[in-house]
Amino acid sequence: xxxxxxxxxxxxxxxxxxxxxxxxxxxxxxxxxxxxxxxxxxxxxxxxxxxxxxxxxxxxxxxxxxxxxxxxxxxxxxxxxxxxxxxxxxxxxxxxxxxxxxxxxxxxxxxxxxxxxxxxxxxxxxxxxxxxxxxxxxxxxxxxxxxxxxxxxxxxx
Amino acid sequence: xxxxxxxxxxxxxxxxxxxxxxxxxxxxxxxxxxxxxxxxxxxxxxxxxxxxxxxxxxxxxxxxxxxxxxxxxxxxxxxxxxxxxxxxxxxxxxxxxxxxxxxxxxxxxxxxxxxxxxxxxxxxxxxxxxxxxxxxxxxxxxxxxxxxxxxxxxxxxxxxxxxxxxxxxxxxxxxxxxxxxxxxxxxxxxxxxxxxxxxxxxxxxxxxxxxxxxxxxxxxxxxxxxxxxxxxxxxxxxxxxxxxxxxxxxxxxxxxxxxxxxxxxxxxxxxxxxxxxxxxxxxxxxxxxxxxxxxxxxxxxxxxxxxxxxxxxxxxxxxxxxxxxxxxxxxxxxxxxxxxxxxxxxxxxxxxxxxxxxxxxxxxxxx
Amino acid sequence: xxxxxxxxxxxxxxxxxxxxxxxxxxxxxxxxxxxxxxxxxxxxxxxxxxxxxxxxxxxxxxxxxxxxxxxxxxxxxxxxxxxxxxxxxxxxxxxxxxxxxxxxxxxxxxxxxxxxxxxxxxxxxxxxxxxxxxxxxxxxxxxxxxxxxxxxxxxxxxxxxxxxxxxxxxxxxxxxxxxxxxxxxxxxxxxxxxxxxxxxxxxxxxxxxxxxxxxxxxxxxxxxxxxxxxxxxxxxxxxxxxxxxxxxxxxxxxxxxxxxxxxxxxxxxxxxxxxxxxxxxxxxxxxxxxxxxxxxxxxxxxxxxxxxxxxxxxxxxxxxxxxxxxxxxxxxxxxxxx
Numbered sequence: 001x002x003x004x005x006x007x008x009x010x011x012x013x014x015x016x017x018x019x020x021x022x023x024x025x026x027x028x029x030x031x032x033x034x035x036x037x038x039x040x041x042x043x044x045x046x047x048x049x050x051x052x053x054x055x056x057x058x059x060x061x062x063x064x065x066x067x068x069x070x071x072x073x074x075x076x077x078x079x080x081x082x083x084x085x086x087x088x089x090x091x092x093x094x095x096x097x098x099x100x101x102x103x104x105x106x107x108x109x110x111x112x113x114x115x116x117x118x119x120x121x122x123x124x125x126x127x128x129x130x131x132x133x134x135x136x137x138x139x140x141x142x143x144x145x146x147x148x149x150x151x152x153x154x155x156x157x
Numbered sequence: 158x159x160x161x162x163x164x165x166x167x168x169x170x171x172x173x174x175x176x177x178x179x180x181x182x183x184x185x186x187x188x189x190x191x192x193x194x195x196x197x198x199x200x201x202x203x204x205x206x207x208x209x210x211x212x213x214x215x216x217x218x219x220x221x222x223x224x225x226x227x228x229x230x231x232x233x234x235x236x237x238x239x240x241x242x243x244x245x246x247x248x249x250x251x252x253x254x255x256x257x258x259x260x261x262x263x264x265x266x267x268x269x270x271x272x273x274x275x276x277x278x279x280x281x282x283x284x285x286x287x288x289x290x291x292x293x294x295x296x297x298x299x300x301x302x303x304x305x306x307x308x309x310x311x312x313x314x315x316x317x318x319x320x321x322x323x324x325x326x327x328x329x330x331x332x333x334x335x336x337x338x339x340x341x342x343x344x345x346x347x348x349x350x351x352x353x354x355x356x357x358x359x360x361x362x363x364x365x366x367x368x369x370x371x372x373x374x375x376x377x378x379x380x381x382x383x384x385x386x387x388x389x390x391x392x393x394x395x396x397x398x399x400x401x402x403x404x405x406x407x408x409x410x411x412x413x414x415x416x417x418x419x420x421x422x423x424x425x426x427x428x429x430x431x432x433x434x435x436x437x438x439x440x441x442x443x444x445x446x447x448x449x450x451x452x453x454x455x456x457x458x459x460x461x462x463x464x465x466x467x468x469x470x471x472x473x474x475x476x477x478x479x480x481x482x483x484x485x486x487x488x489x490x491x492x493x494x495x496x497x498x499x500x501x502x503x504x505x506x507x508x509x510x511x512x513x514x515x516x517x518x519x520x521x522x523x524x
Numbered sequence: 525x526x527x528x529x530x531x532x533x534x535x536x537x538x539x540x541x542x543x544x545x546x547x548x549x550x551x552x553x554x555x556x557x558x559x560x561x562x563x564x565x566x567x568x569x570x571x572x573x574x575x576x577x578x579x580x581x582x583x584x585x586x587x588x589x590x591x592x593x594x595x596x597x598x599x600x601x602x603x604x605x606x607x608x609x610x611x612x613x614x615x616x617x618x619x620x621x622x623x624x625x626x627x628x629x630x631x632x633x634x635x636x637x638x639x640x641x642x643x644x645x646x647x648x649x650x651x652x653x654x655x656x657x658x659x660x661x662x663x664x665x666x667x668x669x670x671x672x673x674x675x676x677x678x679x680x681x682x683x684x685x686x687x688x689x690x691x692x693x694x695x696x697x698x699x700x701x702x703x704x705x706x707x708x709x710x711x712x713x714x715x716x717x718x719x720x721x722x723x724x725x726x727x728x729x730x731x732x733x734x735x736x737x738x739x740x741x742x743x744x745x746x747x748x749x750x751x752x753x754x755x756x757x758x759x760x761x762x763x764x765x766x767x768x769x770x771x772x773x774x775x776x777x778x779x780x781x782x783x784x785x786x787x788x789x790x791x792x793x794x795x796x797x798x799x800x801x802x803x804x805x806x807x808x809x810x811x812x813x814x815x816x817x818x819x820x821x822x823x824x825x826x827x828x829x830x831x832x833x834x835x836x837x838x839x840x841x842x843x844x845x846x847x848x849x850x851x852x853x854x855x856x857x858x859x860x861x862x
Contacts (some may be wrong), residue, residue, distance in 0.1 A: 017350035018828070024346050025284060025581045025827045034291050035584045048320065050305035077217035108220040108311045113319070114448075122305065190834075281749060281830030287582035353750055353829050506753070506832045 045124045050107045052125040053100050055143045056118065064144060065119035068095040075114035078104050098140040102128065165193055170508070172201050178275065178512070179519030183496075187505060195500045195508065197493050202523040210483040215241055215315070215450045218483065223309040225468075225485065226521045228271050229264030231300075232463040234313035237483075239394060240459040240470035242315055244452035252440040253317030254396045259330070259433045260300070260312065261395075261461070262426040266337075267296050268464035268516075269423050276416070276513040277348060280357050285347055292340055295333040302326045315450065317443025327434060334434075337427050341420065349420070358413040362499040362511035365410055372495045375488050376466025377418045378515055382410035388462035399436070400429045412514035419516075422464075451478055465489050465516055485524055489517035555648040559637045567781045571599040574822045581826035606777075609770035614677060617767070621675035626768065626775035629668030633782040635661045640789045641716045643799045643806035654715035655707070658790060659700060662745075662783065666692050669764055672776075676767040685764035687833060688747065694840045695744035695751075701848035702737040705855045706794050719798030726797040733851045735795045737844055739817070742787040744840065746780070749825040753833050788817035 036043065045051075055064045068085035080101040088094035112121050130136060171182040180201035186194040206225065210218040222233040235257055242249070249257075274289035297307040303326045304312040304319060312319050348354045364374070369382040379386055387404045389397045405421035407414025454476040460469035466488025473482040492515050499511050538547065572587060576594065579586025591597025613622065639654040641647045651657050666689050673685020707713065709730060710721040728735045744751040765776045792798060792813040799806030831839065 013350075014352045017346070018352060021347045021351055021827050022823065024343060025823065028284075028583055029577065029581050029823075031583065033580065033583050033585050034294075037588075046302040046305075046325065048305045049301065075217075077213050077220060106220055106309060107306065108309070109305065109319070110216065110220070110311070277829065281752075282828060283578070284582050284826050287584060291583060347827070348829075351828065353831055356835050357829060357832060504832065504834065 050122040054123040072111035103136040229268035231260040231264040243457035250441040299329040321442040362412040381407035381415035487521040489521040606774040616677040625672035630779040632664035653713040673764040698844035698848040699741040702734040705734040722797040728795040750828040788814040
């Protein structure tokens with residue numbers, strides 16, 4: 001007797017979830033998509049996002065805060081920061097070369113954390129594609145903090 | 158009637174294949190439609206992480222560990238940091254411990270969501286993949302607020318964590334948790350009782366209790382076979398003893414049981430995160446650590462319940478700033494060894510389902 | 525006489541102006557052109573429609589930019605791309621077989637459109653055994669698929685082609701059995717006749733089980749999810765059309781969607797009353813009903829995982845076939861009683 005009752009129950013148990021699945025997808029069919037129309041819309045990045053490096057500038061003196069202590073270069077796991085200094089006019093050493101090679105950089109933030117003066121930070125720039133290999137090596141002038149984030153265009157060489 | 162003599166055929170599945178979750182080569186020996194043997198050939202993603210760690214300092218190795226199981230970076234960080242902290246004698250503040258638990262469980266959620274999406278996708282249902290990624294976006298957005306990165310976190314550090322958990326992070330996480338349970342219900346509605354899905358996964362990829370234990374399987378693979386073993390309860394670390402959660406187990410040890418186990422784990426992970434957020438104490442997010450770390454000479458092994466299983470780090474220190482040896486016990490590598498047993502007598506189309514249900518990530522398998 | 529009336533007069537007078545054969549040839553040419561243009565436009569729309577619907581089911585958008593408004597020109601762009609691809613003929617293929625396969629698949633699908641009644645007078649040729657014609661002609665696609673698998677000089681293509689052939693042939697049996705119930709009710713095999721016979725009540729209400737069997741078997745015939753194991757990329761065997769690229773592949777692609785439409789059109793004609801409907805012209809009703817089935821196939825594709833080969837076959841022979849026989853038995857008994 002119970003076997004006869006089983007068959008309709010089994011059939012319903014097999015078919016109902018199939019219909020429920022269809023109802024779910026139909027509901028999503030008429031709901032708003034969650035995608036964002038990049039590049040017309042861009043995400044707002046939180047503060048503290050780890051993007052391109054930036055050399056902070058003291059707002060009063062308009063000079064960069066970096067003193068060339070090379071702690072960041074020593075903290076980098078892949079040795080991608082090159083720093084060269086020379087004696088400056090004042091007691092502070094002058095930083096001649098500050099190159100960051102982002103072709104292998106993993107934006108791990110160890111360099112910024114190592115800096116004792118908060119002179120090096122990671123900014124929110126993430127659109128870093130260029131068409132030349134040399135374009136991936138950022139020099140001191142490109143890394144200095146600018147009032148409007150312009151960054152480096154794809155330039156020749 | 159004379160016996161029909163058949164020959165077995167050796168086919169390669171991979172290394173380029175849409176369903177092998179990365180660069181994995183499976184050598185299949187098949188007779189007709191039945192699989193006789195599966196031979197996993199790994200090493201295509203080997204990057205020498207263990208060797209690289211020997212030429213870097215302890216802190217510089219943490220970003221390397223992010224790239225093991227790249228679906229759940231925080232878990233790898235945590236396992237490594239716990240191992241080295243055994244050689245450091247440092248007291249981790251309670252707030253940092255709670256934050257560590259929160260991010261570890263968030264990584265568990267992220268990893269299981271990707272697993273669910275790609276498992277359904279391999280079986281033909283393309284929509285759960287996109288839904289799971291929608292959830293993952295919320296988790297990654299929260300982690301982005303917390304530490305600035307979405308996949309390679311470099312966040313759990315010796316003595317605590319790198320940055321503090323700010324109110325925006327807590328707010329975003331709570332908003333996510335409020336909708337998450339309903340989302341898991343949606344996935345269940347699409348898949349769990351679906352007759353096509355159960356037909357593809359029930360009875361497929363059987364792994365008995367004894368086999369699972371003898372293969373040293375861990376994580377959902379072990380629990381799906383009925384063994385109630387979870388390091389968060391059986392060898393607890395951090396503040397897990399203060400959290401209230403259940404450990405799911407399966408009965409039959411097939412792909413369907415492993416699927417159910419992971420679904421329950423997702424719900425439990427959300428539960429743990431809620432408890433940790435409610436109990437988050439005030440305080441420091443890290444202890445004071447010297448700039449150059451020189452752990453004492455010795456060896457230490459620590460293991461955590463990563464989303465894929467037991468992730469262990471064995472660190473040998475010789476007193477200098479660089480580790481002498483870092484050995485990684487990767488769960489996916491060990492679990493992958495169960496594939497020949499699971500695929501005995503299966504059809505070719507089942508291999509994809511079995512591989513998906515083990516949940517491997519090649520970054521871990523090959524290191 | 526006004527302008528349109530004079531046109532109509534010429535149209536009706538035309539047969540008298542020329543020998544019968546040339547008139548017939550002219551009509552055939554016009555009908556063929558109309559069918560091919562209709563298929564092209566329908567496929568263009570259908571591919572875009574499918575991508576948009578699947579996109580929105582997956583809470584994303586699908587094509588958006590090509591051509592401006594929601595990417596309506598996406599299919600045109602894709603087809604153009606396929607046209608411009610290099611025509612690669614792999615080494616060692618059986619050349620005549622390899623070249624003819626896509627054409628056979630395409631033409632056998634197109635020929636089925638001849639008898640489909642789009643509206644009261646919009647039939648290319650109303651054969652009095654229309655249903656038999658449609659199914660017989662669509663079966664020729666199996667030959668084309670098998671030729672593609674054989675001619676490709678690739679053992680995985682051959683395996684895939686054999687699977688597809690087995691699937692199509694198996695699913696034809698419950699398909700035709702479910703249609704037999706409709707014959708018993710309509711007493712005619714002509715498609716226009718069947719539509720006429722549904723003037724008062726659609727056959728979906730008289731033959732609900734037959735309808736369900738027809739739809740499921742139809743999806744199996746067309747190789748759509750959940751029965752699309754042969755074309756799944758996540759499977760080991762790559763499929764019968766691996767070695768085809770460019771225009772040849774475009775033919776396979778085109779014929780898949782054309783075949784889908786044939787199944788949908790037959791479902792409308794046999795069960796949903798064809799072009800019957802209030803207020804709107806018959807052609808519009810027909811398209812609405814046929815596109816409902818196309819939408820159903822897209823909807824199913826967005827929802828379900830796919831069946832394994834043996835499960836698919838087991839489902840066909842152990843579930844659909846007995847149900848179809850049962851349906852036939854019950855229909856016969858009920859008809860004998862009244």
